[in-house]
Amino acid sequence: MQDVPRKRGVLHRHPRLRLGLLLSPPMLWLGVAYLTSLAVLLITAFWTTNTFTTEIERVWNLDNFRQLWNIDVYRTITIRTLWIAVLVTVVDALIAFPIAFFMAKVASRRWQRVLLIAVLMPLWASYLVKAYAWRAMFSGTGPLNWALDPIGLHLGYGLTATVITLAYLWLPYMILPMYAGLERVPDSVLEASADLGAKGGTTIRRVVLPILWPALFAGSIFTFSLTLGDYITVKIVGGTNQMIGNAVYDSALTGNNLPFAAALACVPVVIMLVYLAAVRRTGALDNL
Amino acid sequence: MRSVRTLATAAAVGAMILTFGGCGSSDDNKSSNGGATFTPPDLPMKKSLGKGEGAVSILAWAGYAEKEWVTPFEKATGCKATVKYFNTSDDAVNLIKSGDYDVVSASGDASLRMIAAGSVEPVNTDLVPNYKDVYPFLKDRPWNSVNGQMYGIPHGYGANLLMWNKKDVNPAPTDWSVVFGPDAAKYKGKVTAYDSPIYIADAALYLMNTKPDLKIKDPYALDQKQLDAAVALLKEQKKNVGEYWSDYAKEQSAFETGDTVVGTTWQVIASAVDPKKADVEAILPDSGSTGWSDTWMVATKSKHKNCAYLWMNDIISPKANAAVAQYFGESPSNPKACEFAAKGFCDTYHAGDAAYAAKIHYWNTPTAACLDGRKNVKCTDYQQWTQAWTEVKG
Numbered sequence: 001m002q003d004v005p006r007k008r009g010v011l012h013r014h015p016r017l018r019l020g021l022l023l024s025p026p027m028l029w030l031g032v033a034y035l036t037s038l039a040v041l042l043i044t045a046f047w048t049t050n051t052f053t054t055e056i057e058r059v060w061n062l063d064n065f066r067q068l069w070n071i072d073v074y075r076t077i078t079i080r081t082l083w084i085a086v087l088v089t090v091v092d093a094l095i096a097f098p099i100a101f102f103m104a105k106v107a108s109r110r111w112q113r114v115l116l117i118a119v120l121m122p123l124w125a126s127y128l129v130k131a132y133a134w135r136a137m138f139s140g141t142g143p144l145n146w147a148l149d150p151i152g153l154h155l156g157y158g159l160t161a162t163v164i165t166l167a168y169l170w171l172p173y174m175i176l177p178m179y180a181g182l183e184r185v186p187d188s189v190l191e192a193s194a195d196l197g198a199k200g201g202t203t204i205r206r207v208v209l210p211i212l213w214p215a216l217f218a219g220s221i222f223t224f225s226l227t228l229g230d231y232i233t234v235k236i237v238g239g240t241n242q243m244i245g246n247a248v249y250d251s252a253l254t255g256n257n258l259p260f261a262a263a264l265a266c267v268p269v270v271i272m273l274v275y276l277a278a279v280r281r282t283g284a285l286d287n288l
Numbered sequence: 289m290r291s292v293r294t295l296a297t298a299a300a301v302g303a304m305i306l307t308f309g310g311c312g313s314s315d316d317n318k319s320s321n322g323g324a325t326f327t328p329p330d331l332p333m334k335k336s337l338g339k340g341e342g343a344v345s346i347l348a349w350a351g352y353a354e355k356e357w358v359t360p361f362e363k364a365t366g367c368k369a370t371v372k373y374f375n376t377s378d379d380a381v382n383l384i385k386s387g388d389y390d391v392v393s394a395s396g397d398a399s400l401r402m403i404a405a406g407s408v409e410p411v412n413t414d415l416v417p418n419y420k421d422v423y424p425f426l427k428d429r430p431w432n433s434v435n436g437q438m439y440g441i442p443h444g445y446g447a448n449l450l451m452w453n454k455k456d457v458n459p460a461p462t463d464w465s466v467v468f469g470p471d472a473a474k475y476k477g478k479v480t481a482y483d484s485p486i487y488i489a490d491a492a493l494y495l496m497n498t499k500p501d502l503k504i505k506d507p508y509a510l511d512q513k514q515l516d517a518a519v520a521l522l523k524e525q526k527k528n529v530g531e532y533w534s535d536y537a538k539e540q541s542a543f544e545t546g547d548t549v550v551g552t553t554w555q556v557i558a559s560a561v562d563p564k565k566a567d568v569e570a571i572l573p574d575s576g577s578t579g580w581s582d583t584w585m586v587a588t589k590s591k592h593k594n595c596a597y598l599w600m601n602d603i604i605s606p607k608a609n610a611a612v613a614q615y616f617g618e619s620p621s622n623p624k625a626c627e628f629a630a631k632g633f634c635d636t637y638h639a640g641d642a643a644y645a646a647k648i649h650y651w652n653t654p655t656a657a658c659l660d661g662r663k664n665v666k667c668t669d670y671q672q673w674t675q676a677w678t679e680v681k682g
Contacts, residue, residue, distance in 0.1 A: 141546055141547075250674060
């Protein structure tokens, strides 16, 4: 009986030990599982494989990066992927803003909850189910083309379908931070703006948006990075198109060329780091 | 905030590395295999068969190890089977290296890579009693043997067929020009092709028949010029392709919805398409086609080799071989399986029809040493095919 309080006393008397025990599991997770795998990725990119047996040969060289640079198709794929990521982010931001604004500022408390559940609901369903549902939508005989037919439009599998599907998949990740950001805007600020004679549009442009930037960037980090790494949606609704993820998958699993796949995987990492650095310059990260 | 700064530093480092990569010397064009002839690692072969170890770990193509015939095998031999299905030949080559599996079903585009890497060992066919019944034209082939030594037991084979929707495709095509030639433009956006570097061989086969100047003798032995020609043809074809398929369900649904009307397929998919939704027909064109011939192989690192041999013998036994061939949709390797298969099955799949089998160019692994025996030129290897395939898709 005496033992327990004494042990408890040790932790009580040594706050640093307490802190260390508390923080070491998550730090180990971050350090070992996350950063080490990134480091291994980077190192592997400088090795090469035996072209026949596909065993990795640990010879240091820059061939992978040189190929990445010299072969046009990888540049095309990178630019295409970037475009898709930008479009998905813009589409999501445009759709998410009115929804988030309505939820945070207009709807009653009860409706607020209902809408929040409605926004989160798609996250309960599997990614694949949703992607295949869109595959059925975009099919030549599917509901979307049935509806578009009278106005003479046809939307088959391809880049547009990919952007729409990805924008649908990542929409909750844009709405949630925007909603949280807008909730923080006091109603009195909006009222003050109206009292001073600003119309709705001016209030949104000059008052709401500047406060909303950090939330918008937070959301865009999700939509942008999730799109950069995605390779499944484009396989399901993208027709013959491919994104960086597909090229990585093909080199690693089809070509058994792990070093080249690693070099290729560095591309989205670098893009993301550049994007984060750019976001940081705007100061948006300070307010997260 | 500090973490963000570290990230920025890392970004700078990353960017530097990339820039550095861009301006390195560009003299070498080395290939580690350098046209050397292929000698497999010297591995011992099993001399005698002992008692089963009580367990076996099977690495197989989807559909090759189903309960229906695995359970009777377990009961008869006492080898408790664990089954892992792989998706592509390339997955199989990776997985077998782990040493977790005892026996693997390898297609010809994987088998040589496994042999060269020492992942699988020579097989003593005397220890597999059912081997004597296997069709002779499946024995001692370039994809399952090296220098006359068998590395596995033939399991079954099939051809990549040309399938079309009879309602939409008129007149009925007779060869691959409907997907590679000018006719393909008639079905723009509704043509399909197999999503794998090995599909380059299909283009090469078409060129072999239509462009004799290129002097292609074996669609798996392409020098740089021949590969370039195949890639150019595939890029031209891509304009008409709606989507590429790699899994069976995707192609089946694309034909059923009418999004795809013509392209390459497997018999099993052709049979699976619901005739109420799409009236399809699938043929092996007279000009030939690519195809697969699968082989069961024993992993070098296996700890259950007796059970692995027992499995190889069981899976080509008439009853099991019939069951697996019908389940997957391919020709069995054991003629006696036809007695157990459904009536007419062996005719549909042309089992044992040597003339039909001769029209099939079985999947093989392209290597730097030309498979067609040319010595004066270096051929393109599978990694080059993989990159070429990425380029085709653009």
